[in-house]
Amino acid sequence: MHASDSDTDRESRSGSGDGNSNGNGDSGASAPVPAPAPPRTRAAARRSDSTRAAILHAARERFASDGYERATIRAIARDAKIDPSMVMRYYGTKEGLFAAAVAIDLELPDLSALPRHEVGQALARHFLAMWEENEVLTALLRVAATSRAGAERTQDIFRDQVLPVARQVCPDPEQVPARAALVSSQLLGLALTRYVLCFPPAAELAREEIVAWLGPTLQRYLTAPHPGPPDRPGRPGRPG
Amino acid sequence: MHASDSDTDRESRSGSGDGNSNGNGDSGASAPVPAPAPPRTRAAARRSDSTRAAILHAARERFASDGYERATIRAIARDAKIDPSMVMRYYGTKEGLFAAAVAIDLELPDLSALPRHEVGQALARHFLAMWEENEVLTALLRVAATSRAGAERTQDIFRDQVLPVARQVCPDPEQVPARAALVSSQLLGLALTRYVLCFPPAAELAREEIVAWLGPTLQRYLTAPHPGPPDRPGRPGRPG
DNA sequence: GCAGGCAGTCAACAGTTGTTGGCCTACGGG
DNA sequence: CCCGTAGGCCAACAACTGTTGACTGCCTGC
Numbered sequence: 001m002h003a004s005d006s007d008t009d010r011e012s013r014s015g016s017g018d019g020n021s022n023g024n025g026d027s028g029a030s031a032p033v034p035a036p037a038p039p040r041t042r043a044a045a046r047r048s049d050s051t052r053a054a055i056l057h058a059a060r061e062r063f064a065s066d067g068y069e070r071a072t073i074r075a076i077a078r079d080a081k082i083d084p085s086m087v088m089r090y091y092g093t094k095e096g097l098f099a100a101a102v103a104i105d106l107e108l109p110d111l112s113a114l115p116r117h118e119v120g121q122a123l124a125r126h127f128l129a130m131w132e133e134n135e136v137l138t139a140l141l142r143v144a145a146t147s148r149a150g151a152e153r154t155q156d157i158f159r160d161q162v163l164p165v166a167r168q169v170c171p172d173p174e175q176v177p178a179r180a181a182l183v184s185s186q187l188l189g190l191a192l193t194r195y196v197l198c199f200p201p202a203a204e205l206a207r208e209e210i211v212a213w214l215g216p217t218l219q220r221y222l223t224a225p226h227p228g229p230p231d232r233p234g235r236p237g238r239p240g
Numbered sequence: 241m242h243a244s245d246s247d248t249d250r251e252s253r254s255g256s257g258d259g260n261s262n263g264n265g266d267s268g269a270s271a272p273v274p275a276p277a278p279p280r281t282r283a284a285a286r287r288s289d290s291t292r293a294a295i296l297h298a299a300r301e302r303f304a305s306d307g308y309e310r311a312t313i314r315a316i317a318r319d320a321k322i323d324p325s326m327v328m329r330y331y332g333t334k335e336g337l338f339a340a341a342v343a344i345d346l347e348l349p350d351l352s353a354l355p356r357h358e359v360g361q362a363l364a365r366h367f368l369a370m371w372e373e374n375e376v377l378t379a380l381l382r383v384a385a386t387s388r389a390g391a392e393r394t395q396d397i398f399r400d401q402v403l404p405v406a407r408q409v410c411p412d413p414e415q416v417p418a419r420a421a422l423v424s425s426q427l428l429g430l431a432l433t434r435y436v437l438c439f440p441p442a443a444e445l446a447r448e449e450i451v452a453w454l455g456p457t458l459q460r461y462l463t464a465p466h467p468g469p470p471d472r473p474g475r476p477g478r479p480g
Numbered sequence: 481g482c483a484g485g486c487a488g489t490c491a492a493c494a495g496t497t498g499t500t501g502g503c504c505t506a507c508g509g510g
Numbered sequence: 511c512c513c514g515t516a517g518g519c520c521a522a523c524a525a526c527t528g529t530t531g532a533c534t535g536c537c538t539g540c
Contacts, residue, residue: 068387145385146307189429
């Protein structure tokens, strides 16, 4: 509502909609956007693309280290070695820039192709590797904790990328959302303590050690039978 | 360093140090500060104390719902129905206000007094109850995700309150920090997905159901034998 | 060779923020 | 009775924010 019309105007002149370019100097986290309409001239387009990528890269770093509010357009522009107004011209709004910066594909593996008892470890291992090579994820988590827009974007990723994978290994379709949420809670919680809050013990754990600890947990959340009372009030003790 | 001297000056005039009053209209999360030096006159002091509490209450709500940056002094003052300058006079700095607002005692139970196989569930149950009655915790988590000061305060709580409790049930003292960090990762991750990010499946789960799911996880993190390879490179498969 | 568009810069605007100092008012002690 | 003190409000400041518009060169297509 702020500047949507002028934004659209500027964007239409610039060549593409609101997405980003396909990676060149990028950390490779911009998958879901297809190639935008190619501009007429090659040289100019290439320059523009590299600037776009530089902005995106700087934005990811800043959002990851400072969060949404403290990551100022000016700082991002300074990092990208361009004028702040260029950021606005390319991405219209700070929010637009953020949306473009945190568009990411988790590239979750096909769990149905794995031996049933290894999905937990595989999931943990993939998640850790993904997180450590993409600062985008830290940026997203940081922002999601404070802004509603960020939280919604995280929900989108959960719904579009985590849920389907959980569906591959969950026995009861009705329990898929809850189980997937439990898995996410453990994975995001680890990312939080390790990469955002930087609890020393969590940050110092070796990657494979984390995999060994979290693997069985995720495995249980995904495939173990429902442990508790369904929704009974009071406090019935489990039999056994 | 901002306004520490004038802050101290103002505070000393006002009657107490930097803490808060003992709860009157408060949500009851201000334990670690002993009763401040009582001012001379009763009526004035009581008025002052209620204002202090109102500020603290409003601050907690705002920090919890908006995070640090978006929770403005002006908004907090408006909620507390006083002038913004009063907030500064009472707490010196926004950071000081935040520090006072998120001072909390987790009141973790004495795990050594429980049957060994129930500590996981007890921990999960206590944590959920605590979180749902103290908006302070959501505020702290939100802020911790973006500001370094907030993250450090969370680390303090982990070190001073979670670690000792973990020590009560952990067999090997050397593994206590790592195990406590794993426990924290799961608990904070749940709080994150349920209360901050508001993943629908996580938010809709019944409390006892979460206890049933998380209990065994925490139990394992605390008491189960070390599952993985200590710190070997490569990827040695576990026997069995 | 020339016009047109495009990447990029500069300076400025309006709004908001934390923070400060001065002033007013109620009230309790002498 | 008056006076000091402390609680509270108002207005303002300086810094910083996202955002915008006008201006400048460079390159390309005709």
